[in-house]
Amino acid sequence: MATVSGDTIAQSDVLEDLSSAVNYRRWLCSLGLPHFGDDVLELGSGLGDYAAEWADQGVRVTASEADPGRLESLEKRFSSDPRVEVRELGVPIRDTGNYSTVVAYNVLEHIHDQAEALASVRRLLRPGGAVVLIVPAFEFAMSAFDRRIGHHRRYRKASLTRVLTEAGLTVEHCHYVNGPGLLAWYLVCKLLRGRPREGLLLSWYDRLYVPVQRRIEARLRTPFGQSLFAVARTPMDDSEVSE
Template identity: 75%
Template sequence: MTQISGDTHLQSDALEDLTSAVNYRKWLCSLGFPHFGDDVLEIGSGLGHYASEWADMGARITASEADESRLSTLRERFAHDARVTVRELTVPISETADYSTVVAYNVLEHIEDHVGALRSFSGLLRHGGAIVLVVPAFEFAMSRFDRAIGHHRRYRTAGLSRALTEAGLIVEHCHYINGPGLLAWYVTCRLLGGRPKEGPMLTAYDKLYVPVERRIESRLRMPFGQSVFAVARRP
């Protein structure tokens, strides 16, 4: 297993640029929250936007980071918030623990040995605990921006399910999310060589499109999507 890769400054800039995507963040958090237990570890917490949202939903959560700058931001952000504990956690992970849930949103694709990473995530869980993931979907959408921020791959549901199974986990859910968002990513990042960023387009996407798509996908499983959402359990 290798260290999480990519331009850390560009990663942080991208996280900051997506701060205003409130509806999208709430959607992703709502997918993961029902699978949480009483003691949740988030791997790769970034600037803490997901951790803050989950804390507001009632989760007891430990936010973790390897990057020193982002770790400092997390400690400052949650210094007076008893709902969120902050700790440093680097890959490869050699320790074991007894968390109820490990959640990693847009992290696994940064790790070259993703099966080894999943095994180490499992080692942080109690028996029966859950791993909750979001990863980018479809290799044809791999862009210069993906590579710059350290993505080794994008996933199909079959490939992610296979990696989870190889890691000794039992797959409960694995499906695509944000169907039309895949086209937006492909055009913006792959064809035009851009990146998601703050601005009128993102604001309109978040306010107008996301609530509609969230309602649709609550009733219908998409055959494609910008991301894959998965839940697997340690036996």
């Protein structure tokens, strides 16, 4: 059985602290946007910052959460916003669907049985639908903080490509994001045993570093990064899923 684990209070604290990293969030949102279709489901929407950003870009999005506290926050945030639907959705996912896209930013690493999770995600998609992922990269950067918030693993391109392919998906894109950010994560979270926090350092990072690195990586793929971005698709004839 696929399960999502971790200290949910710590997870929510980090989400709140990172809400102020506007440029970083817009960078990650811009990566997924070109691969979205007309009906997008976000898994593990947290506080709804990504969903709100995509809605501002004209995306029809359904935000979902399994954690009761974060689900309540989503419902309050989007109660008067017709652009965003909110639904409760936990792992393992028993539902089927006809979404054009399922997007999950920093979710897959929380799920113990990633194979079952991807199989259930596939059942939520129409034939030719897209899975859009961001996951943390490189096992050597695994920290006590990673484990506290429920990370079972970090990924390399080969390992993420393999698990997506084994789930019957065709990988279209898989590349590292935020090259120097990996070194910052290793220093702060692994060596100093800290965690990302709102404050002067995060503000400087978001305002000065992120716009520059975003422009660099728009032109040049780095051989390493803090995260991995991937897009994979279901077969156009996915009849075996709906049987």
